[in-house]
Amino acid sequence: MKVHFIVHESFEAPGAYETWVNARGHEASYSRVYANQALPTDASHFDLLVVLGGPQDPATTVEQCPHFDAAAECRLIRQAITAGKAVVGVCLGSQLIGEALGASFDHSPEKEIGKFPIRLTHEGKTNDKVSHFGETLHVGHWHNDMPGLTADAKVLATSEGCPRQIVEYTPLVYGFQCHMEFTSEVIERLIAACEAELATLSDRRFVQQPATLRANDWDQMNQKLYVFLDNLAEELWATRTAQA
Structure with a gap:
């Protein structure tokens, strides 16, 4: 793949x-x-497109951030979906998927930074790609916003601070507002980039400070993500086999 x-x-x-x-x-x-x-x-160069996060949002212009072209990324996402490729968006990436499908992103009710539980909805508990997460799972967060919802979108998981943590747009297209990719190395990079900002957020109930962030164990969350990706890969191959 x-x-x-x-x-x-x-x-x-x-x-x-x-x-x-x-x-x-x-x-x-x-x-x-x-x-x-x-x-x-174009989308012929890959089977799975993973669009990661960033401090931008889908409304950020090229004038504001010259290296980020939201419109171009949305075009590629649409091409990938039309071509039957698998697409996973993380944080900003999840919001871009929604935008590519005509659903505008929203601000999350709460800023979340750290490790906090998500809870599967009924749709999530019956979804064969994420049901192994269990009713609740502690995962990584680092966000202000959340993805928009199309008419066919299914919210698979929520948190106390954000009602759209995992969204299924199609059986091959998923938006993760949460960060199940976090590792200790990734956290160190984020702390280095954002430590000054974190110090100004010490009063927020869903914002952890560097010492707590460094103490978190991300392994169980990572293992659950690997199974999700295995399931997604199986779905992709099954779809291609059925179309052959």
Whole structure:
């Protein structure tokens, strides 16, 4: 399987997604847009597109952030969906999926940074790709916003601070507002980039400070993500076999 990552910032690393790619023997490619690397010309270059997070939102203009072109990323996401590819969006990436499908992003009721539980909805508990998460699962968060919902979208998980944590847009297209890719290395990058901001948020109930962030164990969450990705890959191959 060919997996392409869109990476918006050096501190928004693929983390456990990249670990899964390497462990399964898949092939990874990257558009590190912060380093001015181009997006793929079309969706024929990959089987799975993973669009990562960033401090931007879908309304951020090229004038505000020259290396981030939301419209171009939305075009590629639409091409991938139309071509029957699998697409996973993380945080900003999840919001871009919604935008690509005509559903505008929203601000989350609460800012969430750290490790907090998500709860599966009825749709989530009966979804064969995420039901193994269990009724609740402690996962990573680092966000202000949340993805928009299309008419057919299914909210699979919520949290106390955000009602749209995992969204299924189609059986091959998923938005994760939460960060199940976090590892200790990724957290260190984020702390280095955002430590000054974190200090101003000490009164927020869903914002953890650096010492707590560093103490969190991300392994169980990562293992659950790997199973989700295995399930998604099986869905992709089954769909292609049925179409052959």
